[in-house]
Amino acid sequence: MIKNIVNAKLIAVLVLLLVLVSGWDNHRLFRVNFQSSAWAADEMGDAAFLDDELDEQEAGVEVSDPLEPVNRFFFHFNDKLYFWALKPVARAYGAVLPQDIRICIRNAFHNLFFPVRFVNNVLQGKFKNAGIEASRFVINTTAGVAGFGDPAKDVFGLEIKEEDLGQTFGYWGIGNGIYFCWPVLGPSTMRDSFGLFGDSYLSPLGWVMQNDLEDGLALYGGKQVNNTSLVIGDYEAFLQSSFDPYISLRDAYIQYRQSKVKDSKQNNKIY
Amino acid sequence: MKKINKLSIASLLMSLSLAFFVFINTAVPCHAANEPIDQLHDSVNLIIDILRRNDPGEQWVTKKEEIVKIVKSRFASDELAQRVLALNWRARTGQEKEQFISLFSQVLETTYINRLKSYSDEEVTFKKQIVNNDKAIVYSEIVKNNQEIPIVYRVKDDKGQWLIYDIIIEGVSLVQNYRQQFDQIIKNEGYDGLVRRMEEKIQENKQNDIETHE
Numbered sequence: 265m266i267k268n269i270v271n272a273k274l275i276a277v278l279v280l281l282l283v284l285v286s287g288w289d290n291h292r293l294f295r296v297n298f299q300s301s302a303w304a305a306d307e308m309g310d311a312a313f314l315d316d317e318l319d320e321q322e323a324g325v326e327v328s329d330p331l332e333p334v335n336r337f338f339f340h341f342n343d344k345l346y347f348w349a350l351k352p353v354a355r356a357y358g359a360v361l362p363q364d365i366r367i368c369i370r371n372a373f374h375n376l377f378f379p380v381r382f383v384n385n386v387l388q389g390k391f392k393n394a395g396i397e398a399s400r401f402v403i404n405t406t407a408g409v410a411g412f413g414d415p416a417k418d419v420f421g422l423e424i425k426e427e428d429l430g431q432t433f434g435y436w437g438i439g440n441g442i443y444f445c446w447p448v449l450g451p452s453t454m455r456d457s458f459g460l461f462g463d464s465y466l467s468p469l470g471w472v473m474q475n476d477l478e479d480g481l482a483l484y485g486g487k488q489v490n491n492t493s494l495v496i497g498d499y500e501a502f503l504q505s506s507f508d509p510y511i512s513l514r515d516a517y518i519q520y521r522q523s524k525v526k527d528s529k530q531n532n533k534i535y
Numbered sequence: 536m537k538k539i540n541k542l543s544i545a546s547l548l549m550s551l552s553l554a555f556f557v558f559i560n561t562a563v564p565c566h567a568a569n570e571p572i573d574q575l576h577d578s579v580n581l582i583i584d585i586l587r588r589n590d591p592g593e594q595w596v597t598k599k600e601e602i603v604k605i606v607k608s609r610f611a612s613d614e615l616a617q618r619v620l621a622l623n624w625r626a627r628t629g630q631e632k633e634q635f636i637s638l639f640s641q642v643l644e645t646t647y648i649n650r651l652k653s654y655s656d657e658e659v660t661f662k663k664q665i666v667n668n669d670k671a672i673v674y675s676e677i678v679k680n681n682q683e684i685p686i687v688y689r690v691k692d693d694k695g696q697w698l699i700y701d702i703i704i705e706g707v708s709l710v711q712n713y714r715q716q717f718d719q720i721i722k723n724e725g726y727d728g729l730v731r732r733m734e735e736k737i738q739e740n741k742q743n744d745i746e747t748h749e
Binding site: 325326363367494495501504505506507508511512514515516519520522523524526527 | 646647650680681705706707708711712713715716717719720732733736740743
């Protein structure tokens with residue numbers, strides 16, 4: 265009990281710190297408010313939306329990367345980790361287990377992270393989406409046999425409402441902060457790293473790790489191997505298509521997260 | 536704990552290859568379409584037909600040539616190149632611009648087109664379009680390994696033909712991604728360095744192509 269309170273305090277302090285370090289992105293916050301009121305009054309015209317899209321394209325999204333030399337080091341570390349360890353293991357694993365089963369295992373892991381999605385939907389005030397996630401969890405855990413199947417989507421048409429704490433922070437108007445490339449975990453930003461840390465208190469994987477680090481790491485490894493086995497060749501293709509894989513990955517990560525945060529805001533407008 | 540790692544990002548980028556060429560074939564008869572969404576759909580149906588064609592003895596090279604022709608007619612390669620170079624575009628001479636357009640389309644062609652060989656009836660659907668004067672955005676989606684990947688095309692009107700000038704996979708713009716890389720290369724190695732790197736890339740891709748054929 266006391267431990268939980270301490271943890272809650274720790275999280276509160278860290279969030280505060282994050283807000284101070286990253287700075288509230290007031291400008292964006294204002295724009296969102298303006299837009300949502302526009303939506304509330306009347307649906308924004310397609311043309312206006314398109315202009316917005318095109319403007320965004322011109323502006324682009326960039327991230328400050330003062331730690332680039334260190335990040336590059338860990339990028340290469342992760343690269344080697346993939347080619348020397350993850351890929352051979354995932355390959356052997358994929359040769360033993362048929363793809364359908366591996367997709368089911370991926371589903372089951374995804375199902376376990378339900379608390380993260382649920383809480384973050386709530387934190388963003390998306391109660392309808394939180395309800396959809398809760399229904400998904402109940403249906404898939406029972407009818408989907410511990411989450412191995414996804415009848416919630418296949419039968420009931422309930423789509424995943426992916427949210428995490430990093431997105432929630434973004435939704436609240438907190439900027440990316442600086443870019444990190446963590447060993448093993450890969451690309452992230454200051455905001456998303458805090459998010460990951462916070463989410464770990466909501467994730468079953470985090471709970472296992474707190475109780476028994478070894479079990480937790482084994483579970484994490486299992487998840488990575490399983491999910492990697494489904495995307496072997498993608499990283500190689502990515503390397504082939506890029507001139508500077510480090511920058512390409514950094515930009516892809518930032519753009520991807522940006523679009524997720526933007527989706528979050530648009531979803532809010534609709535519901 | 537849900538996070539996106541290096542590999543899932545890579546998978547998004549990889550889908551570019553599919554984005555270029557693969558859509559669901561709904562067996563709609565070809566018609567002279569003016570809507571961007573229909574034009575993209577038609578081009579893609581043609582490509583799918585070529586990919587599915589199973590003539591005995593037909594080489595991949597023959598198919599590839601046909602596909603390249605269709606793809607080229609659907610891309611605004613000058614607009615694409617200009618957006619990739621962005622601020623560096625203005626500093627280029629006319630000749631340099633021509634050269635860059637040609638090199639960059641070769642980079643894309645040699646990088647992505649051979650990946651089509653592994654096309655295996657992935658399902659692609661067109662969702663909707665938003666048109667604003669001479670620009671439009673077309674939304675589509677591809678299902679790969681049971682996961683939907685959103686693909687968005689930015690197109691512009693060129694005498695009745697809607698030509699692609701950017702592709703956005705899961706929110707990642709192809710143009711911006713190359714722009715970030717090229718900016719850095721020009722900063723560190725100058726524009727000549729970039730040209731050299733592009734030439735090397737094209738050679739490297741062609742070499743890989745030959746090796747995988749053998």
